[in-house]
Amino acid sequence: MRLGVLDVGSNTVHLLVVDAHPGARPLPAHSHKEQLRLAELLDEHGAITPEGVERLVSVIGEAVQAAEDKGCEDVLPFATSAVREAPNADEVLARVKAETGVELPVLSGEDEARLTFLAVRRWFGWSAGKLLVLDIGGGSLEIAYGIDEDPDAAVSLPLGAGRLTSAWLPADPPDPADVKALRRHVRAQIARTVGEFSRFGAPDHVVATSKTFKQLARIAGAAREADGLYVQRDLTRKSLEEWVPRLSAMTTAERSTLPGVSEGRASQLLAGALVAEAAMDLFGVDTLEICPWALREGVILRRLDHLP
Template identity: 80%
Template sequence: MRLGVLDVGSNTVHLLAVDAHRGARPLPAYSYKAALRLAELLDEGGAIGEEGVERLVNTIGEALEAAEDKGCEDVMAFATSAVRDATNADHVLTRVREETGADLQVLSGEDEARLTFLAARRWFGWSAGKLLLLDIGGGSLEIAYGIDEDPDAAVSLPLGAGRLTAAHLPGDPPDVQDVRALRRHVRARIGRSVGEFARFGPPDHVVGTSKTFRQLARIAGAARSADGLYVQRELSRTSLEEWVPKLASMTAEQRAGLPGVSADRATQLLAGALVAEAAMDLFDVSTLEIGPWALREGVILRRLDRLPPS
């Protein structure tokens, strides 16, 4: 069957259509993506402005039309931190439902972490042992740890690259003092959660998912996305520590010229790098592997698990 998953994230609205059935690997068939950067459209009161809501409604409508054109039998639509944290979330969800027919399910931060962990576990398998997952989105950082498919611990922190950039790094390039202040803020926030995971012992394998980790690995020398899903890609803390001051000295336009960095993500790459560096340092991670599957795949896998046996 062909399934669609519509992910309304803090950076993008992304429709992924896959051909799948229970017990099989879902095969990507079509992808539609639009950059809205909702995390940066929140006003001072924490609401998504009417212009942002209008753009969101139109984009979801276009994505649903694409899903219909591509033969999706069902579309699972969900929203993450940008909508979840908006003070006018109910208004946004009502507008979307009334004007597009999509009933967006708002995932909790812990649900995000658990579903992304499931995707990483299925990709890397049982041989990965105790798995530590780090995922940096536009609005939040998800951390999960465990040896089974359901993690023993999972948290979501308000440390997304888009959210932090909008709130803490107004300059281009950013002011040195702003970067230092953000570094302290990020490390203090992650530091409060380290103890919750430390009691389980060190992980056997550490995985980083999300566009931020992929871009950081790419500028540090990892293979291109065009080389395929099965090429191993890693990011070392040493490389990241070398790149953070370089990124801090660059303008967004200069960062967009780096290999693998898209123009729409260049502005927030520094904030993402500060979060990645802090997480790897505080969790004592020397190297992590980039995981190609993340939240969307986790949603699909959970849906397939609930299908009756064929």
């Protein structure tokens, strides 16, 4: 069957169309993506602005049309942190349903972490042993740990690259004092969760997902996306420690010229690097592996698990 998963994230609205059936891996058939940057379309109270609502409704309408054009039997929509934390979320969701027909479920942060963990577990299999999974989104950082398909521990922290850039790094290039303050904030937030995970023992395999980690691995020398889905891509803490000062000294335009860095995400790369470096340091991770599957694939896999 052909399924679409509609991910309304803090950075992008992404429709992924796959051909899938129970017991088989989902095969990507089409991708429709619009960079909305919803995390930057919030007022001082965190509510989605009228402009943000208008753009969100328009982009979701386009994605629904794309899903129909590609022959999707069903579309699995969901929203993440930018909608989840907005004080006017109920109004926004009602507007989306009224104008597009899409009833948009909002995932909790823990659900995000658990579904991403499921995708990573299916990608690497049981032989990977105990997994520690890190995922940096636009609005939040998800961390999950476990040996089965459902993690033993899963948390979501408000440390997304888009959120932090908007709140902490207004200058371009960033003010060194702002970078130092953000680094301190990120490490304090992550440090509070380390004990919850360390009681389970050391992981056998540490994995990262998300565009942020993929771009950090690429600038640190990992293989290009064009080299294929199954090429192993790693990121080391040592390389991050070397890149953070360099990224701090760059403008957004300069970062956008780095290999694998898109113009739309260049502004967020430093904040993402600070979160990645802090997580790897505080969890004692020297090297992690990049997984091509993440939350969208987890949503699809969970749906397939519940088909007759």
